[in-house]
Amino acid sequence: MRTTGVILAGGASRRMGGQDKGLILFRGRPMVAWVVEALAPQVDELLIVANRNLESYRAFGHLVVSDLRPDFPGPLAGIEAALTALSGDEILCCPTDAPLLPPEYAARMSGSSPAVASWGAYWQPVFCRLPRTLLTGLRHSLDAGERSATRWLASLSPRVVPLDDLAARMQDADDPEALKALDRATD
Structure with missing residues (x-):
């Protein structure tokens, strides 16, 4: 089973004032740099889904693809783009704004897919493992107007x-407050 790590960096970042979250600095480096460094050793290949600043993302040395749909329709569109570009069997997703992604993430998510991470009482839908076979069904859902990853x-x-x-x-x-809290909580 060949797993492609997918960093979802294509959002509009409304809560960050429209800044490209992956390129916002965390401890002196872009958040995406932290995620690339953590996820790449855990998977067979890495793919970044981004919709702007594509050259900045390509500088990290991995394939960069964009949503196939206009207007930042959400993480499902990023997942669609990743499954479309996939050369392997499955994807393991995480968001670009999780700079402290643990080294055991892929191992913990291994096993049958589809799979979704949870903590507390809530699913974390952008932390998921999905097989390539879901692409057609996902396209149909997006075409029907589905935007909720959960x-x-x-x-x-x-x-x-x-x-x-x-x-x-x-x-x-x-x-911005969540970024500051993450930095403080993990010193």
Whole structure:
């Protein structure tokens, strides 16, 4: 089974004032640099889904693809782009704003897919493992107007992987306060 790590960096970043989250500095380096460094050794290949600043993302040395749909329709569109570009059997996704992704993420998510990470009582839909075979169904869902990654994943009855013990390192920094809190919490 060949696994492609996918960094979802294509969002509009409204909560970050429209800044490209992957390129925002965390401890002196772009957040995406941290995620690339953590995820690349855990997978067979790495792919970044980005919709702007493509050359900046390509500088990290991995394939960069963009959503196939306009207007930042959300993480499902990023997953669609990744599954379309996939050369392997499955993808292991994470967001670009999780700079402290733990080295055991892929191992913990291994096993049957589809799978979705959870902590607390909540699924974390951008932390998921999905087989290539879901591409056609995902396209149909997106064409029908589905935009909720949680709802779409629920329709698949995924294996839920509790990662409560890793949650502090996997929290995404999706707004300025969350980024500061992540930096403080993991000193």
